[in-house]
Amino acid sequence: MKAVQISVRRLVEFVLRGGSIDSRMTSSDRALEGTKIHQLLQKSAGEEYQAEVSLKLDRTVDGVVFSLDGRADGIINEQTIDEIKTTETVMEEITEDFRPLHWAQLICYGFMLAEKSDLPEVTLQLTYYQVADEEIKQFRRVMSREEMGVFVDDLLSKYAVWAKMSAAWEMKRNKTIQELSFPYNSYRRGQRELSIAVYRTAVSGENLFCEAPTGIGKTMSTLFPAVKAMGEGKTDKIFYFTAKTITRQVAEDALDEMRRKGLAARSVTITAKDKICFLDERKCEPDHCQFARGYYDRLNEALFDMLGQEEAITRTVVEQYARKYTLCPFELSLDVALFCDAIVCDYNYLFDPVVYLKRFFSEGPGKYTFLVDEVHNLVDRARSMFSATLRKSLIMQVKRQLDKKLHKRLWNSVNAMNKVMVSLNKQLSESGETIHVNKIGLTEWNESVLKFTFVAKEWLPQNTQSETQSDVLELYFESLRYVKIAELYDERYTTQITRTHSDLEIKQLCLDPAFLLSEKLKLGASSVLFSATLRPIDYYTNVLGGEEDTSRMVFSSPFEQQNMHLLVADNISTKYQMRDQSLASVVEALAALIAGKKGNYLFFFPSFQYLQNVYELFREKHPEIVARKQEGAMDEEQREAFLEAFKAGNSETLVGFCVLGGVFSEGIDLRGERLIGAAIVGVGLAQLNPESDLIKDYYNETIGQGFDYAYQLPGMNKVLQAVGRVIRGESDRGVVLLIDERFSASRYRTLFPAHWNHAKIVKNTKEITEQVTEFWRNN
Template identity: 40%
Template sequence: MPNVSVRNLVEFIFRSGDIDNRGRANSPEAMQEGLRIHRKIQKSMGTSYQAEVPLKYAKKYDEYDLVIEGRADGIFMEDQKTFVDEIKGMYQKVESFTEPIFVHQAQAMCYAFIFANDHALDEIGVQMTYVNLDTEEKKYFRFEYSFEEIQTWFEETLLAYKKWSDFEYHWKQKRNASIKPLEFPFPYREGQKKLVADVYRTIARGKTLFLQAPTGVGKTISTFFPAVKAVGENKGDRIFYLTAKTITASVAKETYDLLQTNGYQAKLIQLTAKEKLCPCETMECNPVQCPYAKGHFDRVNDAVFDILQHGNVFTREEILAQAERYQVCPFEMALDISSWCDDIICDYNYVFDPHVYLKRFFAEGTRGDYIFLVDEAHNLVDRSREMYSAELYKEDFLTMKRILKQYHPYLSKLCEKCNKTMLEYKRECETYRTYEDIGGFLYSLMRLATELNEFQKKHPEYPERKEVTEFYFALRNFLEIYDLTAEKYVIYTEQTEDGRFRIKLFNVDPSENLQNCIDKARATIFFSATLLPIQYYKRLLSTRTDNYAVYAHSVFEKEQSLIAFGNDVSTKYTERGRASYEKIAEYLIRVVMEKQGNYMAFFPSYRMMQDVAAVFEERCEESTLPVKMLLQTNHMNEAQREEFLAQFEEQTDDSLLAFCVMGGIFGEGIDLKEDRLIGAIVVGTGLPQVSNEQEILKNYYDSNDESGFDYAYRYPGLNKVLQAAGRVIRTTSDRGIMILLDRRFLSHEYKGLFPIEWEHARTVNCEQISEVVRKFWQND
């Protein structure tokens, strides 16, 4: 049966007017960051105040029941009258409010009707409680309704929504009917049927699964297909396929297309970043600079309903065309379309990032019938640390002081006060310094944010507005993230490499924040070709101890690959130099000479890559070796990346050797099948460079009786190694070599971390490598 949250219902039906994001000042309500103030107000209201009251109402139609549900912030009695309390945390000064925002009032009115209906009340009151998140100043509005009055209003609201619930009901009937006869589109590979069953069982039980699935297992279809079948059996309602990179999103889309060819009917959207969808030359989301923002909410519902009637797959091109027809923002329209889609392919941010997540699905804080499929899940560790961390720079306060002095001297003084505190921190800091408490600084930041918020609201246009707005967002982000800080955060200051001084709220252990997001879904499947060691990822991506873990064995034969460790190379920083670079270059020459083809060599840094490439080039010139060299460069754009990879498509008589960086854009996610790549030489263990942040990680885990070096250095480095080596064997017809150069790989600390499929790995030295490689290719 269709269902909708009270919040989504009223925001959908009653929204109107322009998009205007000129500072969060014009977005009056705070979302996630208001939870703390909600709890504080609720506790202050006494024992008779019922907080977080779940409410549900079913509207009966001929074919289905429409379920409307949510949680009232509070319900209380006063003078024998019942009131429903709706609390809204704000960034602007609440004393300036002369009336409540109607969307907020409508939310309270829905709760009031449901409660009055459930308890047969003749009348019901609504209290709107607005509170400033920084000052905690409050303002109240009260309204009283007869039951007949509020019932009439509620019925009219549902009538406006009926065409949408009709659409949802009939579409899901059609979708589920198409899923029932759907079968796995390929003959099952060895172990694949069990893998599909494991994923389905996890979803049916509402659990979380960590799936280590080597290349060739078919992990995308093996996760997406059972998720689709679960939806068809009402064990889920919507699939989020979450990716870190565009290329893996493309694979998910291809998998959907395959199932669609076999009869699957579902509505799918692949969410595209706002920057790539914006039709304007400069992305200014307000009615002054953007014609699509002006009156957007007056037209967007018609645009969405229209496009839903005419297709199932909503591509970037179709979204842009529809936005042009209706003169609406394509990005915001795409988010609205997603509300009616069965399958959503999107970046991790849309589920996990506290500032980007899809509030239409997750803002209520209640568990949805969602299935999260998290592809390349090893990327989520670092990405989530970024999402849940925040930083401020001393130099930005000085810039704001200078800009604001001409417009608002008091704001300029507040910036100066924050700058002085940062200056004190800077004097105390040699390399980096951690802090347990920054309460005084935080108070200054809140005062600055509140005043800046009001200034932005009163001054919609001035030359430096964009720069000030970006600073305001950074300030708000810092304050919001501070509300999350607990024992899994480290607050530290440091002088950065570019000479600036910063304070950072560093989320060293993101598991708790991620778990809060995971809890909003029915089931979550984390999968990757490199989730080793599995306990590391289980520890950092979730707080639960009862999660499942499955290791899917490779479908490739051991004869397809040569895996060898070079025991006479060290890439330790103290041992790098001309002699070691010549040894590595000799390995490269001997490997490439044995068979004409395409190779990649991966290095721990650009500097080392360039130094070895220079030595290799000298040797090639001396011996006139028929080898074409390619070098990855820093900050390559999309066109440059495509041009780089296109070299692997060309048919020539010369070998190609590409010099790349581990963990970079060519270290994972690329798919060079068959003879497009026949060898990878991985130089070094991939350890992250020593930095203040890595040392903070190390010290944090050491202090928690865990191996700090492993968590901060070894495990992240190993992942880069496994990803780089995994570029070679992509299909059952591939053959290739993987040479790993660093004697540390032979230590017991590493041997126990490698995949089972590497059991047949050999140990070689530079003198032996030619013969070992030659024999492998002779068996081709």
């Protein structure tokens, strides 16, 4: 078997971990609070201190060749090794045996240094830095090379069982991949070309942006070639990132289809913590949750069982083993992912700077292939993930509940945050509802937030019974995110301070996520970012972190053009200021569209208010038509009930009023007679709003295309997505009506896909009815 590469940190944590999960002990990663402190201590240690020294060790134990690597915080005089740990625990509680895992890590580094420099013994120095009080405590041990060797060999011996199991699985997996052929009898139009492009991307370690319209079979066209590249050793793991649960199901189905053709590959689907938690009230603390209590004591037994029995580790499978071994299902899905070949999960597990998969991505790049589906959704999601907000109301809520004398340090830290907010509030009363400042103008505020995180982290585990605990925990996590975003803050950001009624909100707003996304994509070896609508592809490449030389591909629709009859009613204006005047015209155009054939239709609008206005007039003018409308906040059950009404054999015409960019405008699959037409009212522009205006101003300054990037292109993508609901399969037929004069303007016509070049202009309801009637007569 080939050499097993593993980091010191992962080896120590995997073999020696024990005890419980406790969210109150959750630290931000080292980059958040430790790097600057490490650098400060390393600098002050003197000239003989070598900082951040990479160490490697090749060692054969139990027939397994291990390649162990890691980075020591410091080496002093070439024979003392230093490990720095930042902590919020008060100094009195930090003893020599405070955290055995810290010594284990240090012993590994000590042995690696002894082997490298041929030293008979090494001095091990463990340095604790207490961040709130800025105190240092150090412990020293001298260990012989032989002692450390025995310790390291024992760790490697315990891990060898897992290494052998993984190696045997990899051999079996690769054999089945080499024998695997494309799981369907033939390729659809464009599918073979897309598969070849993805394969080349995975093998060459590059990035690809790709528009692959509905019907090509993009899920299989990306997963199958990525699996083939894995079989050749070009990639170790495949990550399939999606925006929605329904798309994760499609990825699972594609993997199952390959398994039916002989593939042996383990995959895991990661479900959000809130959705998969077994408790009514999620509280990840050992006192409260039996699934968190003693989690690490039972974990390895559960993993061994699961890996021996399962290949498709879906949510149901995770829940089954989690109940069997009394384990947190969310953490179990993350831990089993280390042994899986494909990981299906939400975008945030790679891109979110706080909740990303630290097990894979905290130690730098890996040999991974990233498949990012529905990537048009990532633009807004990325801005949201790279932004952070803190509200005065939550700070005041915590402050009011704290006893100043009993919890003096915490109260002081919360009060310091509040004081800065009071000062900002006074500025606002003079300068209006919202002001914008850069980060430099908020130095005092940022420092107060950072200080609070240190004090709260120390306070939380010591006050488990406090009534204030849940609010402190909420403020702690929001503050951690705020501090993390403050580290990323640069010229692509603005800080927005907004006064609303009695509240004050400070938001670090990411205007341009491209650079941060590109840094995240570098954590893999190759990536394919794809969607059914990625037009214009240069815009998406720019805003999603592509480079000038990044590969781009646009595929044409595999469906026959004449299957969709596309009409443009450019005699109606739906601009905001014209909506009242054109309301009756819109209603009559919609009625004309559905007059040609009885069936199910969807009407899409740019806002709920506009939807409501048209809906009311439509019901008044056409009470004989069955109409349903999307509500502002529909739960999963209500959404399913809405879609369930769109049956193939409905005896009467049914129309659904929906919002562009909402849950029914993308990702739903109403095939055949379940949907025979759609109307898009307006060009999808969001109402003018302060945040989009800031984005517009930013892109005006940087590339001179502010309105396009902030409003027009995101709006047009919503239109493209909504139209894509109509033709879902080769036998589907349908009519689409675009209502707005702007659809005839060149700046919008240039954004039409090639298979829309047969669009017909209609100037009145008579022409709409004639066109639709003729289309259905011919079909």
